[in-house]
Amino acid sequence: xxxxxxxxxxxxxxxxxxxxxxxxxxxxxxxxxxxxxxxxxxxxxxxxxxxxxxxxxxxxxxxxxxxxxxxxxxxxxxxxxxxxxxxxxxxxxxxxxxxxxxxxxxxxxxxx
Amino acid sequence: xxxxxxxxxxxxxxxxxxxxxxxxxxxxxxxxxxxxxxxxxxxxxxxxxxxxxxxxxxxxxxxxxxxxxxxxxxxxxxxxxxxxxxxxxxxxxxxxxxxxxxxxxxxxxx
Numbered sequence: 711x712x713x714x715x716x717x718x719x720x721x722x723x724x725x726x727x728x729x730x731x732x733x734x735x736x737x738x739x740x741x742x743x744x745x746x747x748x749x750x751x752x753x754x755x756x757x758x759x760x761x762x763x764x765x766x767x768x769x770x771x772x773x774x775x776x777x778x779x780x781x782x783x784x785x786x787x788x789x790x791x792x793x794x795x796x797x798x799x800x801x802x803x804x805x806x807x808x809x810x811x812x813x814x815x816x817x818x819x820x821x822x
Numbered sequence: 823x824x825x826x827x828x829x830x831x832x833x834x835x836x837x838x839x840x841x842x843x844x845x846x847x848x849x850x851x852x853x854x855x856x857x858x859x860x861x862x863x864x865x866x867x868x869x870x871x872x873x874x875x876x877x878x879x880x881x882x883x884x885x886x887x888x889x890x891x892x893x894x895x896x897x898x899x900x901x902x903x904x905x906x907x908x909x910x911x912x913x914x915x916x917x918x919x920x921x922x923x924x925x926x927x928x929x930x931x932x
Contacts, residue, residue, distance in 0.1 A: 711867075714864075743920075751925075752910065752922045752923065752924050752925050753865070753910070753922045755920070802864050802865075804864075809853050809870070809872070809914060810855065810867055810870050811855070811867070811912070811920055812867060813857075813864035813865045813866070814864050815863055815864045816862075816863065816864045818862070
């Protein structure tokens with residue numbers, strides 16, 4: 711298993727601003743994932759982040775809107791850029807070990 | 823595209839009752855996972871299934887990997903109030919490709 715922490719746990723932001731979410735893992739992992747969970751919905755994968763390479767984005771998500779960094783094997787950041795109220799959601803990072811995926815506690819974002 | 827259908831979408835049950843939920847797909851998968859998400863938290867892995875027909879237990883939870891590899895079931899026996907939450911199934915397709923179900927919202931009445 712893996713212990714994952716996220717910062718901030720929640721935030722309220724103004725339209726047009728950007729927020730960077732941090733994800734820290736207690737062990738080195740190859741793959742990290744970023745998900746979005748809109749209110750009452752399931753999890754939607756935003757992108758997969760490999761250390762040392764560009765993140766791979768899912769259909770409907772672009773790097774300009776959700777830039778991702780993966781500077782080492784235990785850390786990643788997701789930035790939600792130029793936010794609008796539609797970006798209000800829970801953002802979750804996760805890691806995979808042995809075909810099992812473990813999630814962080816999530817960042818609850820509200821955009822006014 | 824691939825999708826997982828979970829049922830029921832939500833359920834209210836009395837404390838002490840057994841609960842069953844399932845997850846189905848039109849596609850074949852090699853791994854099925856069941857998660858529980860409490861309010862304000864990230865999903866927590868409950869059970870992982872790796873072989874068709876596999877039946878695995880974790881305390882009061884039992885999950886099965888369907889023989890056709892297109893479905894999975896989760897049972898909770900003797901439910902208690904802390905079982906409340908959203909239960910998600912997930913299936914793994916290919917490398918690092920996880921697909922999540924729509925979720926089953928469980929509410930337990932004391």
